[in-house]
Amino acid sequence: MSAPATPRTFKIAAVPADGVGREVVAAGQAVLDALAKASADAFAFDWTEFPWGCDYYLKTGRMMDEDGLDVLQNFDAIYFGAVGWPSVPDHISLWGLRLKICQTFDQWANVRPVHFHPGITSPLRKADDTPLDWVVVRENSEGEYAGLGGRNLSGRGPGNEVAVQTALFTEQGCERIMRFAFDLARTRPRQKVSSVTKSNAQQYGMVLWDETFTRVAKDYPDVETESVLVDAMAAKFVLKPEDLSVVVASNLNADILSDLGSALAGSLGLAASANLNPERRFPSMFEPVHGSAPDIAGQGKANPIGAIGSAALMLDHFGLTAEADRVRKAIEAATAGGVLTPDVGGTASTQQVVDAVIDSLV
Ligand code: NAI
Ligand code: MG
Secondary structure: OOOOOOOEEEEEEEEEEOOHHHHHHHHHHHHHHHHHHOOOOOEEEEEEEOOOOHHHHHHHOOOOOOOHHHHHOOOOEEEEEEOOOOOOOHHHHHHHHHHHHHHHOOOOEEEEEEEOOOOOOOOOHHHHOOOOEEEEEEEOOOEEEEEEEEEEOHHHOOOOOEEEEEEEOOHHHHHHHHHHHHHHHHOOOOOEEEEEEOOOOOOOHHHHHHHHHHHHHOOOOOOEEEEEEHHHHHHHHHHOHHHOOEEEEOHHHHHHHHHHHHHHHOOHHHOEEEEEOOOOOOOEEEEEOOOOOOOOOOOOOOOOHHHHHHHHHHHHHOOOHHHHHHHHHHHHHHHHOOOOOHHHOOOOOHHHHHHHHHHHHO
């Protein structure tokens, strides 16, 4: 008698953190566990949950354990909720947990698909009949969020303090995210990369960004390109989104544009994201784009689709692409069937959406 095949087990660190982060991480875990159960033991997920976040900070003075990064290093991936709560200043909570993980683990590519779901009304009238689907590729390690700068001169008395916040653009940082964007474009139906810039006003960093884009593009003659100023790109998201496939942008610009993209698709609660360390020297981290939503937290009505979509991106990262597609199709079936949370015009609870997704998975 042959022994049963050992399931491929993925060790995942769950960091729900704050507010709706806890509700949507639980939702994504339920979907992944249902998927594993249905896989006839082909794979399994071994979860370890960490209590880090703003409550933890209020108790311990730290957003995460002192050796937290060493502990996380041993996982195959991190599944993250959202960090931030009115009890702790946002720059402390964000830098103490999410940005600390992203930066230390060199998760330099942040992939944020903008996806329009059937059954969800977009505020964009064009979305009625134009197929829309694009990906924001965010430089996730430097740019405007490099954390460089300081505050000084408060000793001169009230009203005299100064602050410097410097953006950092390295040629290597620009090049690696642009190559990532071009490689991604080659896998998509429309092979096009749009670079987002502001080199008219930011004549050092953004000019280096533009020059690197022109140079890298030469290695991808089969991929269409365009370079668009960030303000014009914001308008293009609304007026001509059918012309987009992969949009590559610096840390801040992509952060703003990806919220715009998810709002156009119907809600911030829909948008998924992957913080990737493409070399796989460190674990990558998967999280919805949205924050902790204190206005709706604890009411059981957070939209779990962004978090479930992020779980699908994690499956892609593990090489389980057929399973990832299954999860995405199950999300579509739930939205097309009208099982919608209040942010997208429905009355369903988080749990009802999870149940609908699981029902069409198995
Ligand atoms: P937010 O994304 O938490 O909320 C913005 C709006 O979108 C709110 O009206 C909220 O109800 C709605 N929303 C967000 N997620 C939703 C979901 N799953 N379902 C339905 N509606 C949803 O952004 P906000 O209010 O600017 O920030 C709140 C806190 O989150 C702050 O402390 C901020 O620093 C933090 N934050 C953390 C992020 C992260 O951990 N990656 C990202 C963005 C913000
Ligand atoms: Mg954001």
